[in-house]
Amino acid sequence: MTQDSPAGGTNGKYVGRPIARIDGPAKTSGQARFAAEYSYPDLAYAALVYSTIARGRILSMETAAAKAVDGVVAVLTHENAPPMKPAGKLSPFDVSSIAISTSVNYLATDEVHWNGQPIAVVVAETHEAAQYAASLVTATYQHWHAKVDFASEVPNAIPDKGIPFMTGKADKGDAMAALATSPFTVDLEFSTPQYNHNALEPHATTAVWDGDKLTVHEGTQSLTGVQGQLAKRFGIPKDNVRVLSPFVGGGFGGKARPWAGTLLAVLAARATGRPVRLTLTREGVYHTVGGRTASTQRVALGAGTDGQLASIVHTSVSRTGYVGGMPERITEVSHETYAAPNIYLQQSSMKLDLVSNTFMRAPGEAIGSFGLESAIDELAWDMGMDPIQLRMANEPDRGPVSGKVFAHRHLREAYAVGAERFGWDQRELRAGAMRDGRWLVGMGVATAHHTAMQLTSSVTVRLNADGTVVVRCAMQEMGMGAPTVQTQIVADELGVPLEAVRVEYGDTDLPWGAPAFGSVQTASVTAAVLAACTKLKQSVLTLARKQPASPFKGRKLPELDTRDAGLFFGTRGQSYVEILNAAGRNHVEVAYKPNMPAFLARTVRDVGWRPKAATGAQFCEVRVDADTGEVRVSRWLGVFDVGTVINARTAESQLRGGIIMGIGMALTERTLIDHRSGRIINPSLSEYHIPVHADVPHIDVQYLNKPEPNSPLGLLGLGEIGITGVPAAIANAVRHATGKRVLDLPITLDKVL
Known part of the structure; x- marks a missing residue:
């Protein structure tokens, strides 16, 4: 129960303990480098120009004043920018498609879809010159009617159908009839506003082309998602894209996808033939990065005199952009929180001429719980019942x-x-x-x-002859301590000191890792690490069995204990160093690669799709x-x-x-x-x-x-x-x-x- 006790269900030395973050010294001493802190020879700087209307068409752009600024390298607009390929469509089986932030093909169209859409990129020798020159670019527009007022469009929302990752509609029993006959009822309408992302590190990208190979420094929650999306948009093999993200200054869902700044930094680097850095201002983040949708909710509850719920009605309206976004899973909480024989849940949404909405910490459930839990509390007041008791x-x-x-x-x-x-x-x-x-x-x-939820990950674990261990996985660290946690797990699994383990992460050249959204990364990577450690111990045991007078002949892995940096059976054992040196090996390395059909089958078998x-x-x-x-x-x-x-x-x-x-x-x-x-x-x-x-x-x-x-x-x-x-x-x-x-x-x- 206390924070000083080891985690239940583990017998290890480190799991459950309040271990300080292993990257803490680098971050607190300034040694940690983020996306905007990588320098390259001949590095140029980019700044965005944003539309000032919500919907319409660009009739003309005035760029002469910007081009005349000392140090300006290029001004890219829809009239001269090299094309990107379309974003494609969302698929739950393609991580790179989940990384689609909007369907807009930036600088390949004269159409404007929201106020703040990037319509030009200025590249200059200095950050200051790029920002100043961008302020000089102007545009004239043909204005089209735009829908931007959430409240006025609520009556026009339509029911959601077949939305990926959502449990969807529920209609159990007859909730409306039960509500009408319940002795106690509440029927309330709630609203929440739009929220915007404000991570400590604003979005930034450093992009470098070398022929048809691309290196990108990016603060991201999904290394492989960004890698796949950039490969698609720029028409190159996925293996030609390397994304580096060793440190991320906060994400909360806003960095789960590559937004305009990322794509346009890469585009500018290709167009100019130079490394390009693009850092968004806080205002630029608001313009180009989606946030949490506004919402309305109706929560109606009916209960008997004993407090037992007879009816739950929870409906909601959220919004997307006309050019992207997903409805919030607002009624998700009502699928599993309270028992009732009659439950009706329905989500609806509308499209607005605003930047696409996106994931934000606990999407749907954060705002859905506001409506449901407020209504439960109000029902307790009406009944004169303690809200915990209810x-x-x-x-x-x-x-x-x-x-x-x-x-x-x-x-x-x-x-x-x-x-x-x-x-x-x-x-x-x-x-x-x-x-x-x-x-x-x-x-x-x-x-x-x-x-x-849990996804899959790949990982390699290497045991060196000096007793050190190296774990490699393209996972993300946003400040939550991901490499620290995996260091603890590996140290316990292999019975080595914490300081003997090094975790390499934040690089798409490493084995594929789960994204850091949906609270899935730790469970997903841990499953891979545990499997790899088991394979590693089996490999070391195989080496030990081949040695003369080995104490492990005839022993099975479950009979063995890993401690003191070695394998043990009872009081008899050998250190890893002794085993590897005796076998003439300088290391043993194993890889774990998930089998998706087997993973799904195991999920069904072990969990039975239980909540x-x-x-x-x-x-x-x-x-x-x-x-x-x-x-x-x-x-x-x-x-x-x-x-x-x-x-x-x-x-x-x-x-x-x-x-x-x-x-x-x-x-x-x-x-x-x-x-x-x-x-x-x-x-x-x-x-x-x-x-x-x-x-x-x-x-x-x-x-x-x-x-x-x-x-x-x-x-x-x-x-x-x-x-x-x-x-x-x-x-x-x-x-x-x-x-x-x-x-x-x-x-x-x-x-x-």
């Missing part, structure tokens, strides 16, 4: 829609532990009854939920100024069931980071769009408000540490679970403090007064 009365033992028995679910324990630790029994039953001077005090809870998810209980205390309506989060506790925790320190950091991001969703963040022009009017951190230190209280994070039986080492991805339930817990605490139910995010003082 949740536990409807806690399912199987998927409410699928009917499949859960492989792993310990939410009751999370709530029990959290209620005691948070002091839930001190909560006054009446709204507005708790006060501290001028502050109204409220306490709220909400359930956290994120569906667990698998990380869950948790979010506890929040707020203080609301009785006169001004100012809301301050004063206390937080999150108790999570995320399977085995591999690294106590990095896990706590990830969970806490998700909670902080959720506080921003609830209280400060929203993208403002001018409904006349489609322009984002707050594209900077001075106007788009994210939480600062003063907004964040001490966040107490706990986890149950119960292994998931159908995941490698029993772990569940935890990068996104922390944000889910957070806005609802805050809204529920505000309801307790003031008696007012806020249905529209963010919770600003005008909505509380």
Whole structure:
């Protein structure tokens, strides 16, 4: 339960411990280099020119003033840029297609599809010259009618069908009839705004061509996705593209795909024959990188006098762009969270003339949990029932829609532990009854939920004759500690010291690795690492058996123990160094390459498609100024069931980071769009408000540490679970403090007064 205890279900020396990040010294000393910090001879700099209309056609462009700027190398527009190939279509079986951010073929068309679409690239000898020259490029347009107002287009949304990676519609029983006859009901409409990405490192690309071979330095969450997409767009073999991304300064979904900056940096490098660096300003990120869609939700609940839910109705509307994006999986949470005999779930969407929306931490579930968990809380108020008691009365033992028995679910324990630790029994039953001077005090809870997934990865593990181990995998490190975690796992699996293991990552020349989105990377890479380590031990055992007087003759791998940098049977053993030296080998290396049909068959056999998810209980205390309506989060506790925790320190950091991001969703963040022009009017951190230190209280994070039986080492991805339930817990605490139910995010003082 505590962060100092080893992870449940493991007997190793390192797994579960709060090991410091192995790349920490490089990052804190400035030795770590990010995408915009690689220098090449004759390096040029690129800047983008953005459209100023939402929809239309470019009639003419004035570039003479930009070309006259000292140091300008080229100004590329749709009139002179070399063509790229089309993006292609989305396929769930093609990682490179998942990396499609938009269907727009930049600089190959005179059409404008959103305000901020790049319409020109200026290349110059210096960054400053490129930026200045870009500011001088102007365009005249033929204006076309544009749809940019989400709220006005909601009535025109159509039901979603066949969307990849979504559970889709559910219609179990007769939810509407059950709702109409239930003794207690709530029927609420919620809305959330558009949110934009604000990673610490803005998007940047350094692109270098050498004939038909391309090297790209890029902060990305999907090395192989970027590699495949660039190969398609520029018509070269995939093996001719090398993407390097050893460090990523935050991603949260915004770097899961290559956006305009990446493609146009590569295009500019090809057009000029020089290495090109393109770094986006914060405003440039808003213009060209998608964010989380705005949404509306209807959540209607019907319950009996005993609190048992008879009906759940959860419908939603989200948006995409006309040129790309995917609807949010908003009703995903209602597939698995509460038991009810009658459930109706439906997602709808519309298209707008805005930049394509994209993944953002816990897409769908982050905003879907706001609606569902707020409605559950309001039902508890109507019934005069404790909100935790109501949740536990409807806690399912199987998927409410699928009917499949859960492989792993310990939410009751999370709530029990959290209620005691948070002091839930001190909560006054009446709204507005708790006060501290001028502050109204409220306490709220909400359930956290994120569906667990696992993909495949390749990996090689090499054992050297000096006892060191090298692991190679093209995985991504965005600050969550990915190489540290794999170092811990390998050290335990092979019984070597932590410092003997080196993990190589962040390079497409390495074996294929799973992307770092959907909370899939750790589980996916761990499965490959465990398989490779097993193969490696078998190879070393084979060598040992061939040696005279070996203690391992006739022994099988399960009988062996790996410790003290060697193989042991009981008290008898040999170090790896002794085995390899005696065999005349300077190393043993094994590779694990997944067999996709076998992986799918094993998934079906072992899991039986049973629902698998990380869950948790979010506890929040707020203080609301009785006169001004100012809301301050004063206390937080999150108790999570995320399977085995591999690294106590990095896990706590990830969970806490998700909670902080959720506080921003609830209280400060929203993208403002001018409904006349489609322009984002707050594209900077001075106007788009994210939480600062003063907004964040001490966040107490706990986890149950119960292994998931159908995941490698029993772990569940935890990068996104922390944000889910957070806005609802805050809204529920505000309801307790003031008696007012806020249905529209963010919770600003005008909505509380």
